[in-house]
Amino acid sequence: MNSDFSALLSNIAKQIPLDSSESAFFTSLLRPAHVKQGEFVEKFGVTTPNFIHVVSGCLMTYYTDKAANDHVIQFAMAGWWTGDLHSFTEQVPSIYTTRALADSEVLYLPKTDMDRLLEQIPKFERFFRILFQNSLVTHQNRIIQNFSASAEERYENFLQKYPSLEQYVPLKYIASYLGFTPEFLSKIRRKRMER
């Protein structure tokens, strides 16, 4: 079961050096789990108990609006952290739903353990500071793209940036992530084929 953690640990080592007792403490807090394709990991209205790290497979987080339309706010592939941050940190009911798009292995980090981790090994404050900082930049870029690029350009950029996602993600969710309808994505794809 140790091999589960190796990729994550080497990823963390890029930001902060951990000695073996620190690594051991950290990994002791993680709860490995398997989730099957289609299975729910987080549900709307339920407080998110865990921060989630994806070891393999692919998860998707979406928001369901009053008109019952789903809007994908993020995909999470191997090596990514995901989940409803607000629900997790404030321990309030989640406004998102997270599901597996493929059979996946994940590591759950429960809220109380996250708090202990940050208290006992302050270096992890740095790790998550950098994680959130980078994520913030990504989110800003996404906002800009939505304002300044057409649906077609956004789709092209998406294919370039996340080529590996196509294998897991149904087109309708890609359309949702990019902010338009599946029907319009069909039109875009047809135009591309004709070129």
Add this chain to the structure above:
Amino acid sequence: MNSDFSALLSNIAKQIPLDSSESAFFTSLLRPAHVKQGEFVEKFGVTTPNFIHVVSGCLMTYYTDKAANDHVIQFAMAGWWTGDLHSFTEQVPSIYTTRALADSEVLYLPKTDMDRLLEQIPKFERFFRILFQNSLVTHQNRIIQNFSASAEERYENFLQKYPSLEQYVPLKYIASYLGFTPEFLSKIRRKRMER
């Protein structure tokens, strides 16, 4: 000049307790400055030397696309931190421009001093971790709003959420921030008046 720092220090104290020598070290790193309305604080193509904290007044950060259209990505009021995070942390040329919308007082935290601060007082890792974490949640909410709400709803929400911004910000920048044209904002406002 000490009074400049009091609001910021008490804000920080909400997250992390600082003793007086820590406070003194922190404030010794900050460079107070005045910027006049319309003045540039950060420019496209120039590496951002400072993280910026607004003491009073109002700043605006925007992205200029290939078609020379500006897209406002954030406003910053008293008590907010702002600037191009990516340019600042990676020390690469900025893709944004930041300007003062009103005469403002700001505190600059130069990159090398930020690094020293985080090294010498690791509690600040926690402070910025929480800052970025909250900002991330705000950005996610904004993305969702853009996808699931109409221009009119976004404007209503904006007025509710940032009532104090109206006094500083020309309508055309509010339209830009919300992702539509000033002309369309006029239509929305007219419809509102008629009700």
Add this chain to the structure above:
DNA sequence: ATAGTTTCTTAACCTGGTTCAAGGTCTTCG
């Protein structure tokens, strides 16, 4: 005051993207 600049509004017309409805394809599972 007055000229110049920037901002805001109006109106006519246009288009990227949506909606709805139907048909085609691909999975999955009894």
Add this chain to the structure above:
DNA sequence: CGAAGACCTTGAACCAGGTTAAGAAACTAT
């Protein structure tokens, strides 16, 4: 296998919001 469901595509009608261009207000600076 065959049927049910999920997904993808097509086309026609429609609409939210964009574009262009002009004038009206509101600031500035002489």
